[in-house]
Amino acid sequence: MLPLTLAEIAAAVGGTLHDADPQAQVTGLCTFDSRVVEPGGLYVALPGARVDGHDFAVQAIEAGAVVVLAARPLGVPAIVVEDTLAAYGRLATAIVARVPSLGVVGVTGSVGKTTTKDLIGQVLSSLGPTTAPPGNRNSESGMPENVSRVTADSRFLVLEMGARHVGDIAYLTSLVRPHVGVVLNVGTAHLGEFGSREAIAKAKGELVEALAADGAAVLNADDPMVAAMAGRTAAEVVTFGLGAEATVRAESVEVDGTGRASFTLRTPAGAAKVALRLVGEHLVPNALAAAAVALHFTDDLALIAQALSTAAPVSEGRMQVVESPAGFTVINDAYNAGPVSMTAALRTLTKLAAGRRAVAVLGQMNELGETSTADHVGVGAVAAEVGVDWLLTVGNDDAAQLGRAAAERGVATRHVPDRDAAREALAEQLAPGDVVLFKGSNSVGLMALATTLAAGTDLTTD
Template structure:
């Protein structure tokens, strides 16, 4: 963080210094909401949640070296007392972003692929200067300002992932650190129940391009009609990426190897270069193109873009992590989160990685799909049932539509001459799924683990890999 005295922090956040707090004491960062992450010079933000109250950890934060606590009530520890710590975080981040006139802010949104694209962009911008990007998926009203507050005077690029749970959320994030470049990946079915339809999701995602300046750039997916339409909602110049012929930055001749890694010719207005991704899944091409188009707009040479994309390894946990056990079992851990679109992509990857082998999957009922939940979950089941599996496990509650769809998909596949109908099991949780997989798996098999974040199915993958005890 840019060094800042407590008096200035109180002024920015409309807060008051409590007790004998020294107004000249300087916060040098980081700003954190977890007392375990405190370092000397930190500002600890005490947020009261449903189960934990950050104020209870103020003493622990001070003992670890925090300069003060951003709190909602007076404490024995040095503190800045504010009415709303989340709003105060946003105000503080806005002030820091405004003090970085030489930094280029890049905003990124989409229904799927944000984190992978963010990781690729962070790698590319890192070739041009000091860059800040979110840890994991810090993309909401708390994680977003925390990321901005990591910036220093030397920072040249801020890569900011932006999520939305309601209309207006992205607009709020844009006001904290106004982007010069806005990247929109896709409009899918994630949070469909919250928004009520894909058009509403598109309206929310489009808040990013609406907030761009006239001299900015909107980087839009030419292959997604709802994203392409956003060109009419921005003052900024538009550049398209994708596999469409009119995309300025596009992939030609895409092929996928036996490990599910895509290769293609990266075509730009200034030439072409070959890219061989180390990321698993054909859907990674879209993420790579978005990152490439953004880096191209920033002036990074094409050969450097292609080299960096070809060298990039997965950075964020539980997103298409592919691990081989000593006995040849391949585990695809894509359990960070799931929606109908990413489920289809994951099963496509399993088909490639598990070709000629026995294939298994562990999935769960998807959440936040609203009135279409039953139909969409039945569709997920059909996808799984028709995937030529040797066994399917559905974990957790509300599994009936998935199970029904899986049975129907397997029967339809068998009727078309596909493999016989696989065993389909319903288990209560991630641990039970891991135990059943241990009985089913034999050397050389392949297994996909994917579900909504609330199911903690990454634990199933870890159990299968022997990394945790039952």
């Protein structure tokens, strides 16, 4: 965090100080989550549907926060504003303005934002100090928290930008304007919120609309709805993909017995060999996007290829492969799920199993709208097609439909209603040597179960 006095913060957000020393400094994280407040930080009291952040103000101060950004005086050091969320956004704008040389990269898409952000962060770190926090704080409340991690020597800032409505990304880019914008794909995530893929494309394209003429729009040439966004930006357009027409592309892709891909990275700056440490052939386009971003800042292709080849998983629950002390290989891809990522994960599972028993633990995929049933049935068919040996579905009727589709095609299947029942079923069924994939929407809670199994903890105990 850039050190800022309370007087400077109040001026930036249009607030007034109450019970606070104007010269006191905020030197730590600016967060809306009272559980992660750190000494020297700032706590943002956001109103919520179930709880009001103002109720945790005293707790935040006791945890070390210097001040609370609040909508009313609270009897603790506070900067009072009319709208705390809007003020939080203005604070993010002010922080970035204090580092004028900062190169900002925005990443959006229906699938793969976090992994791509993590890859970009690791590649750009080879060029200079880079702020690219793990996880996916990508909303109007989460993005400012990530911005607050910028330091005086930060050269790059990589931000994930999510959307549930048209206009969400336009708002985020109005707070922090990227120099480079990456659009990965237009899928069906949050289709229930948007209503159509066309609306999703409209929302995702707001990122490239925000770019300046000297910026770069990095677009997936293999996704027609993304490629069409080239006409929506004043920036230079750089495409990535597997096809010959892509500016940055992968040639001669090979996958080894551990599920890791290697390829020739072909770019206008030349070609280089890349061997990913990340598991899954489907992550090759993510790596290409990261390379395309890096090429905006450097023409050192050897450095880019080396950084991609050494990049490791950063954010929890995204294709993390762990050898459990109990003898299982655990693939923790349980942070979230959609039809495309489910399909990719299942293909990786059976590739990695390579003769061992392939077990898939799949929760429902939420927010798919009218296509939800068909999407779940389709994933069940994929499970059979790729050769899953045993399938455990967890959650609602959509998850059960997925299991029935697989069972009709010959896959041994069981359905349970929740994570606790899944734990019991796995304790009965798993054997050393099994390769076990966990994937589903985050609300199903499979990530905790994957973590437990990966640690070698006995599933029969709580």
